[in-house]
Amino acid sequence: MTFHQRRLFGWIILAAFAVLGGAWLLQLDYARKVSTDVLDLIPADERVPELAIVRQLASEAEARTMLFVLSAANGESAPLAAAERFAAELTRSGKFTQAIALADPAWRDAVGRELFELRFTLLFPAWLQERKGDGREVARRAARELRAFLERPDALAYQDLIPADPLLLLPDALGRLKNGLALVQPEGGAGATGLVWAQLGVSPLSEAGQGPAFAAIERAAETVRVEHAGVRVAYTGVNRFAAASRARIEREVSWLNTASLVAVLGVAWLFIRSVHRALHLVPVIASAVLGAWVVTTMAFERVHVIVFVLGALLAGVAIDYGFYLFMQPPAGPDEDYVHKVRRLAKPLLASCGTTVVGFALLLFSELPMIRQLGVFVGAGLICALFAAVIYFATVREPFLAARALRGPGTLGGAARRRLRLALVAGWLFALGGLVRITWRDDIRELEIPAADVRAEDTRIRAAFGQEPDRAVYLSHGKTVDEARLALEAFERWVGDRATVGNLGGVVPTASEREHALRFVKQQRGFPGELRAALEAEEFSAEEFAPFFAAYDAFAGNVDAWDTGPAVERLRGALRGPLGLLLHLGAGNAWFVSLASGAPADSPPPETQTVAASQLQSLNRLFANYRASALKLSLAGLALVGLGVFLTYGWRDGLRIFAIPCGTCLGIFGVFGWLGQPLNLFHLIGAFLGVCLTHNYSIFSATSAYRREPPPVSVRLSALTTGASFSVLAMSGIPVVRALGVTVAAMVLAALIVIELEQLAPLGRKR
Amino acid sequence: MRRGKLRLLLLLALAALRVQAGEQVEIAAANRIAPDAPEWRELARRFAQQPDAMAKFDEARWFPFRKKPVTLEGNVRVSRTRGLSLEYTKPDARIVILDEAGVLVRDATGQQLPPDPRAAAGNRALLNVLRLDFAALEKEFEVYGRRTGDAWSLTLVPRTEDMRRAIGNIHVSGGGVAVKTIELRRSAKQHIDITMAAHQAPIAFTAEEMKRYFR
Numbered sequence: 001m002t003f004h005q006r007r008l009f010g011w012i013i014l015a016a017f018a019v020l021g022g023a024w025l026l027q028l029d030y031a032r033k034v035s036t037d038v039l040d041l042i043p044a045d046e047r048v049p050e051l052a053i054v055r056q057l058a059s060e061a062e063a064r065t066m067l068f069v070l071s072a073a074n075g076e077s078a079p080l081a082a083a084e085r086f087a088a089e090l091t092r093s094g095k096f097t098q099a100i101a102l103a104d105p106a107w108r109d110a111v112g113r114e115l116f117e118l119r120f121t122l123l124f125p126a127w128l129q130e131r132k133g134d135g136r137e138v139a140r141r142a143a144r145e146l147r148a149f150l151e152r153p154d155a156l157a158y159q160d161l162i163p164a165d166p167l168l169l170l171p172d173a174l175g176r177l178k179n180g181l182a183l184v185q186p187e188g189g190a191g192a193t194g195l196v197w198a199q200l201g202v203s204p205l206s207e208a209g210q211g212p213a214f215a216a217i218e219r220a221a222e223t224v225r226v227e228h229a230g231v232r233v234a235y236t237g238v239n240r241f242a243a244a245s246r247a248r249i250e251r252e253v254s255w256l257n258t259a260s261l262v263a264v265l266g267v268a269w270l271f272i273r274s275v276h277r278a279l280h281l282v283p284v285i286a287s288a289v290l291g292a293w294v295v296t297t298m299a300f301e302r303v304h305v306i307v308f309v310l311g312a313l314l315a316g317v318a319i320d321y322g323f324y325l326f327m328q329p330p331a332g333p334d335e336d337y338v339h340k341v342r343r344l345a346k347p348l349l350a351s352c353g354t355t356v357v358g359f360a361l362l363l364f365s366e367l368p369m370i371r372q373l374g375v376f377v378g379a380g381l382i383c384a385l386f387a388a389v390i391y392f393a394t395v396r397e398p399f400l401a402a403r404a405l406r407g408p409g410t411l412g413g414a415a416r417r418r419l420r421l422a423l424v425a426g427w428l429f430a431l432g433g434l435v436r437i438t439w440r441d442d443i444r445e446l447e448i449p450a451a452d453v454r455a456e457d458t459r460i461r462a463a464f465g466q467e468p469d470r471a472v473y474l475s476h477g478k479t480v481d482e483a484r485l486a487l488e489a490f491e492r493w494v495g496d497r498a499t500v501g502n503l504g505g506v507v508p509t510a511s512e513r514e515h516a517l518r519f520v521k522q523q524r525g526f527p528g529e530l531r532a533a534l535e536a537e538e539f540s541a542e543e544f545a546p547f548f549a550a551y552d553a554f555a556g557n558v559d560a561w562d563t564g565p566a567v568e569r570l571r572g573a574l575r576g577p578l579g580l581l582l583h584l585g586a587g588n589a590w591f592v593s594l595a596s597g598a599p600a601d602s603p604p605p606e607t608q609t610v611a612a613s614q615l616q617s618l619n620r621l622f623a624n625y626r627a628s629a630l631k632l633s634l635a636g637l638a639l640v641g642l643g644v645f646l647t648y649g650w651r652d653g654l655r656i657f658a659i660p661c662g663t664c665l666g667i668f669g670v671f672g673w674l675g676q677p678l679n680l681f682h683l684i685g686a687f688l689g690v691c692l693t694h695n696y697s698i699f700s701a702t703s704a705y706r707r708e709p710p711p712v713s714v715r716l717s718a719l720t721t722g723a724s725f726s727v728l729a730m731s732g733i734p735v736v737r738a739l740g741v742t743v744a745a746m747v748l749a750a751l752i753v754i755e756l757e758q759l760a761p762l763g764r765k766r
Numbered sequence: 767m768r769r770g771k772l773r774l775l776l777l778l779a780l781a782a783l784r785v786q787a788g789e790q791v792e793i794a795a796a797n798r799i800a801p802d803a804p805e806w807r808e809l810a811r812r813f814a815q816q817p818d819a820m821a822k823f824d825e826a827r828w829f830p831f832r833k834k835p836v837t838l839e840g841n842v843r844v845s846r847t848r849g850l851s852l853e854y855t856k857p858d859a860r861i862v863i864l865d866e867a868g869v870l871v872r873d874a875t876g877q878q879l880p881p882d883p884r885a886a887a888g889n890r891a892l893l894n895v896l897r898l899d900f901a902a903l904e905k906e907f908e909v910y911g912r913r914t915g916d917a918w919s920l921t922l923v924p925r926t927e928d929m930r931r932a933i934g935n936i937h938v939s940g941g942g943v944a945v946k947t948i949e950l951r952r953s954a955k956q957h958i959d960i961t962m963a964a965h966q967a968p969i970a971f972t973a974e975e976m977k978r979y980f981r
Contacts, residue, residue, distance in 0.1 A: 150827065150836045151857045154871060156888075159956070163831055543831035 003396065006337075010394035014283065014387065021290045028297055031207065035304050062580060063204055066096075066237035068217075069463050070194035073230025078194035080104060082228040087196050089220035095213045099198035100576045102464075107575040114573035115506055116161065116170050120554040121566040123169040125508035125516035126176075135523035136533075142167050143533035164546035166534065176505030195464060197576045204239030210246075213239060236457040244453045248732065256727055263723035271716045273401050280395060281322040284388045288318035291383025296376045300368075307372040314377050315724075317355065317688070318384035320695045320717045321348060325388050326400045327713035337398055341389055346647070347702040352385045354643035355691040358636035365632055373684070402712040420756050431665060433672030439626065440677035471498075471598035475609040476590035480567050481510045483589040486608030490593065493607050502593040503574075503581045507567055520558045527551055626680040633687045637661070640694060648701065659697040660690040663750045667742065681735040685742030692721060692743070693750035700754045710754045718751040790937045790949075791921040797910040805913055806900060812943050813898035818845045818971055822963040823852075830955040842896070842962065845971060848980035850893040863981050864889045870981050888933040888950060891922065895938050896945055907936070916942045 001009070070078035070086060083101035090099035100107045115123065131138050146166050149155050158171050165171075202209045221233040268278050292314055296303055325348070330340055359381070362374025392398040458468075475490045477483035487504045494500055508516070519526075527548050531541040571584050581592045593609075603609040641661075645653035664686050671678060696718055700710040725747065728740025791797050799806055820843045826835040840854040849865030859874040869889050887906070894902040903909055906929065907922035922936040934952030938945060944962070951957040971979070 147836075148857070150829065150832065151838060153838070153852070153854055153860050153862050156827070156958070159829060162829070166831075538833045540831050540833060 007394040010390045013390055014287065014394075017287065017387075018290065021294045024294050025290075025297070033297060033303060034308070035302050063238045064097075064200040064202075064209075065577075065580070066198045066200060066204075066213075066235055066239070067460050067464050068196035068198065068233055068235040069460050070196065070224070071232045071234070072194075072228070073232075077192070078224075078228060078231050080193040082224050082231050083194050083196050085227065086220050086224045086231075086233070087198070089223050090196070090198050090216065093216035093220065095201055095216040096198045097201045098575060098579075099196060101193075102195040102197055102576070103193045107578075110575060111570075111573050111578060112170065112174070114570055115173060116165070118566045118570060119165060119169040119173075120550070121561065121563055122506055122508060122570065123173045124167070125512035126505065127167060127169050127172055128516050128519055129512045135519075135526035136529045138519075138523075139526060139529035139533040140536075142530060143537040143539065146534070146539070147537045163544050164550060166530070166539075166544050166547055173506050177501070177503070197464075199579075200237070200239065204237055205242050210239045210243045214243070234456065234460055236453075236460045240453055240457070252731055252733060252736075256731060259730075260724040260727045263727055264720045267716065267719045267723050271402050271712065271719070273403055277400050280326060280391070280400070281319055283391045284322040284384055285315050285318050287387030287391075288314055288380040288384035291387075292376045292380030295379035296372055299375050300372055303372050304369050307369055307376055314380040314384075317377070317692055317695070317721075318380055319720065320692070320699075320713075321352065321385050321388040322392075323713040323717045324348065324699050324711065325392055326398060327402060327716065328711065329399055329401075337393055340398070341393075344702075347698045348385060348389075350643065350647045351695040351698045352381055354640040354694065356381050357643060358640045358687070358691055361632055361636040361639060362629075366628055370629055370632075370684075377688075402716070416756055423753065423756065427662060427666045427669075430667075430669035430673065433669035433674075434665065436672035436675070437668060438672075438675075438677045440679060467596070469597065471595045471611060473593040473595060473598075473603065473609050473611055474590045475502075475593065475607065476588060477608060478587055478589070480507065480564065480584065480589045482608070483591055484509050487591045487593070489607040490603055490609040493603055493609075494595065494599065498595040498598045500593050500595045502591050503578075504591060504593075506570065507582075507591075508563060513561070513563060517558060517561055520555050524555075626683060629680055629683050633683055636687065637690060640690065644694070644698070652701065656697045656701045657694075659750050659753055660693040660746075663693050663746050663753065664690050667745045667749060670745070679735070679738060681738040682742050685739040686746065688739075689743045689746030689750075692718075692747055696747075696750055696754055714754060715751065718747050718754075722748045722751070791910045791912050791919045793908075793910055793921055793923060793935075797912055797921075799909055799911040806911065809913070809918065809943075810898050810900050816844075816846070816943050817968040818843070820844075820969045824961045826959045826961075828955060828957050828959070830953070835959075843969075843971070843975075843979050844896050845976075845980060848976065850889075850896055851979040853979060861979060862889065863979070864893045865981055887924075887929050891933065891936055892948065895920070895922075895936065895948060898945075 068086070070083050072078045072082075080101060080103050084104055087099040087101045087104075090096045128138070131141050133141070143166075146162070146168060149158075149168055149171065158165075158168075161170060162168075200209050200213055204210070204213075217233065217235060221231070224231050224233075265275070269275050272278055293308075296307065325341070325344060328340065328344060331343060335343075356378045359374045359378040362370050365371050365374070473490060475483055475486035477486050484504065484507055487502060488509055491500065491504065531544075531548075534541045534544065567582075568584060571579075571582050574582060581594075583590045583592075598611075602611050641653070641657050644657045647653070648656055667689075668678070668682075668686065671682070696710075696714045699714050703709065703711050722744050725740045725744035728736055729744055731737045731740060820841055823840055823842050825838040825840070827838070828835045837856075838854055839856040840852060843851040843853065845851070849863065851864075852862040854860045854862070861872045863870040863872070891903070891906065900909065903922060906926075907924055910921040910923070912919050918940055920936075920938040922938070924930040924933065924935070933950050934957070935950075937947075937949040937951060939947045944964070946962055946964075948960040948962075949957055950960075
């Protein structure tokens with residue numbers, strides 16, 4: 001095949017690949033395909049049920065909550081009328097499913113009305129449970145309690161209900177709910193009139209949950225200001241954090257890319273004579289990235305954006321093959337391209353194959369993001385290798401000459417030996433740091449800290465009575481009865497160690513319901529006994545006709561007693577923050593308990609209750625996945641090592657493999673000495689670092705066999721990679737910083753080892 | 767003629783006695799008073815100058831479903847700066863505090879109980895009555911009144927249907943700068959009668975009392 005034929009054939013293949021790949025990417029719906037939701041980092045079928053529940057809670061309800069504080073021009077709380085108008089405007093905007101002024105009693109009254117309607121089904125069992133005895137005893141006690149109740153100052157609020165509720169089922173239930181109400185609603189008064197609670201109609205992490213929602217809030221504020229001049233609106237919600245984070249990430253990506261490009265070009269200018277010829281590497285990297293995008297978006301229904309951010313590291317690995325192939329001088333003046341490729345095939349295939357196998361192992365991870373990253377990098381590397389081989393076949397002179405620079409190779413043998421000894425001593429010292437390694441998994445490190453938004457959030461939440469020490473617990477089960485049983489166990493566990501509020505007081509347990517059912521069936525004379533008891537306490541029994549009529553209707557239909565529909569009806573009436581306290585789903589249900597002064601220990605497993613601090617749970621989840629990723633990384637490392645041993649034999653393989661492994665252990669040891677806590681992303685960085693340094697090691701070994709110094713392409717590749725990841729190490733996003741520091745440190749450390757000709761003995765023994 | 771005069775004097779005397787005994791003011795245009803009427807303005811000014819005070823009170827609650835009233839006793843404290851505090855002592859100890867921030871209820875242990883927002887309107891009215899703050903009362907009630915010498919009576923008719931349903935009309939009687947009776951009347955069978963002790967002593971609350979009885 002002539003060069004012209006080869007070039008034409010190569011261009012056709014590359015063009016076809018670019019057209020087909022581009023066409024695939026163009027038709028994608030990116031809003032649906034690419035997720036920015038941090039919860040998408042967690043598997044939808046999370047194996048720990050409690051964490052799945054937390055995930056659901058976070059995505060379904062809690063995260064969509066927004067809190068507003070309206071202030072008048074004089075700085076005091078805005079009047080209730082302004083808050084009500086604002087809430088109405090938010091609801092009218094269609095961006096919010098509900099919005100309520102907390103000081104408006106209507107939302108609580110609605111729940112009270114529903115509870116009153118359902119008082120026999122939902123409230124009677126718990127009331128009866130606390131009043132043992134036969135019908136007569138219960139009736140006498142009820143009449144005495146009614147008399148005592150009327151002597152309380154707050155009884156007046158119920159005076160109109162009492163003819164229909166002499167058992168005081170509703171006041172009794174509301175009394176049991178009082179802690180819950182106090183915890184979900186701030187103390188009443190002038191300070192609370194300007195508080196508005198709202199729930200977004202869409203995810204706060206989506207575009208629709210941010211820009212359009214903020215615009216709706218601004219419009220509502222403008223409308224309120226027409227009637228209440230000078231009203232200011234402060235608000236908080238997950239979408240504010242997400243929007244701030246997104247804006248900062250966009251700025252970060254912009255300057256990081258620019259700085260990275262400048263760093264790479266600077267390094268290239270130092271080492272390459274004709275910098276413009278380095279543009280031949282662009283098609284290789286572009287093909288790698290294109291292939292990675294196409295395969296990943298084909299393989300996964302939804303891909304998290306962080307995969308593409310972390311996937312940028314692909315360029316650092318993919319460029320290795322281009323550099324190596326392009327910067328290797330021909331073996332002789334007559335060596336053609338095909339022969340050169342054959343000569344370099346072993347190190348190229350060994351390097352690419354083992355790295356791809358390593359990343360392919362990530363497919364076994366439980367974390368979707370890790371699986372997606374494995375596919376992204378693996379596919380990208382295969383595309384990079386093939387693109388490099390095909391593209392340079394189309395270049396007339398596929399050789400990029402390097403500048404002649406003084407390197408460590410010019411040092412004398414004694415100096416190199418001393419440096420190597422110092423390096424080994426330093427490495428041994430660094431290993432001691434491994435025992436000092438600590439792990440800290442914090443999901444907040446996925447975001448850029450936004451101190452101003454955080455401070456505003458704390459201030460607004462304090463106005464809503466949400467103190468930092470407030471704990472949230474979820475008692476769950478497959479059915480409402482199971483969840484209610486879990487709640488009972490949880491309350492027993494808490495005892496009087498904390499003030500706890502939940503809806504347990506208005507949903508009976510199965511045993512309470514059974515007891516009430518037996519009572520109603522067996523104590524048929526109860527209405528008459530209650531009439532007599534009321535008369536004995538100087539009440540006019542005939543005034544309670546509404547109660548007796550309702551009781552007769554209930555007792556007459558008691559065989560069909562099912563609390564399920566009543567609980568669902570109650571759930572439908574729960575508005576505002578109360579709506580977060582009960583969840584009824586297909587196959588799962590949970591009660592949320594809010595606790596002030598909660599115990600430090602976690603509820604035992606038998607309570608079927610999880611401390612549902614979203615942050616803690618997600619952090620725990622990340623810790624679990626970090627452990628899982630560590631196992632996979634070690635398995636991947638073993639596979640990579642096996643590939644090296646099979647290709648180069650045990651003795652040489654050990655020397656080659658010692659560079660990536662030793663570098664990794666040494667850098668982690670340094671982190672240990674520095675007291676730098678590690679996380680999942682240090683681990684991913686280390687895995688990538690191992691793959692990169694493994695490439696350098698193999699390419700250098702190939703040169704060593706020929707008794708040549710390490711190829712300049714390795715130096716160039718390591719320095720460009722080191723430069724670009726050093727830029728990442730300056731990122732404001734903690735996890736990106738972790739990744740950048742780890743990879744840059746590993747690559748540069750490995751380069752020093754290679755430059756000191758650690759692999760030179762490979763050539764001497766042949 | 768003499769018999770006519772005698773009859774007139776007798777009627778006047780009876781009327782005076784009825785006012786002193788807390789007779790209710792008829793809801794009629796003739797009795798409607800303007801907040802800035804000189805005789806009432808002068809009385810309001812004297813109220814405003816009153817120092818903090820404390821008095822015992824009895825409360826009788828009449829319900830349609832009970833044959834006898836429910837009776838409560840306690841102490842009322844009025845602070846010019848901190849509002850009104852109702853300390854119920856019988857049958858159960860409980861403190862209801864009404865101030866600019868709203869209503870606060872404490873039980874015997876001092877623990878705060880969630881207030882009922884529907885009671886806020888009535889309690890706010892009580893606070894304004896005990897301060898004789900006509901401007902504030904006029905916002906929520908039509909105010910009817912009558913004065914005879916030192917004795918006076920007021921009837922407050924809620925302006926909104928919600929408040930009318932919640933607390934009904936309020937009848938107040940007093941003598942000088944002392945409030946004697948307050949009746950919250952929803953119907954003939956459903957009303958609350960509060961009788962204040964004659965002796966309403968000026969008092970300087972200690973810091974401890976301020977903390978205990980006010981917000």
